[in-house]
Amino acid sequence: MSSALPKGQFDIGKMPRFGLIQFADRFPSETGTPRLHISGDVDNELVLDGELAGLQRTEIIADFHCVTTWSSLGLRWQGILFKHVFEQLISPMAKPNENATFVILKARDGARASLPLSDLLQDNVILADRLNDKPLTREHGSPLRLVAPDHYGYKNIKYINRIAFHVENPGYRPSGLRFMEHPRARVAYEERGSTFPGWLLRYAYKPLVKPTIRIFANATKFKDQDNG
DSSP states (O other), rough: OSOOOOOEEEEEEEEOOOOOOTTTTTTSSSSSSEEEEEEEEEOOOOSSGGGGGGGGOOEEEEEOOOSSSEEEEEEEEEEHHHHHHIIIIIIIOOOOTOOOOOEEETTSSOEEEEEEEHHHTSSOOOEEEEETEEEGGGGTTOOOOOEOOTGGGGSSSSSSEEEEEESSSOOOOOSSSSGGGOOOOOOTTTTOOSOHHHHHHHHHHHHHHHHHHHHHHHHHHHHHHHHH
């Protein structure tokens, strides 16, 4: 957990369900079994499911920083380190090309993100299935989500189920508009987007926080009523 908020961020308290508006009412039907499909510039495409349970579990305490300027502090995430998944399963079994450092992450709800492999192999990047000592909920990405605390929230995709390794960008399209995407989106450097400076995007994004929280909360409520 950091000792001070990064530039342009405010403490929102409890972590809300949040994201791009088009994902507000997307709730994947299958949320029980963590499963990762590995593809791209690899010798062997594969699906990891039971193998994940055999890896050492870990816990990190980290702040979560949304690109729209809110932060939720001191979250306790439990799961498995991405680097352990890569080193112990993906590398020996899928055998990615050694130059395949452009990684595309996809989710069951259709969301997409990308990060350099070097960023994903940091010691604080995990595939989480628990939050604050409780099983990850549907709202926050059950059964598995990426947690990369050094990067803005849009890189921390929920419901992750596909990881593709590429030598070159194969024409990746982000979930949002291109100006909203940065190749790394590092919080410390305020890399909020690729076209406009981070400080300027603060002013564009901040008024969207409360309306977006309401939209996602209402979508969740309606989904719960349908299930009831």
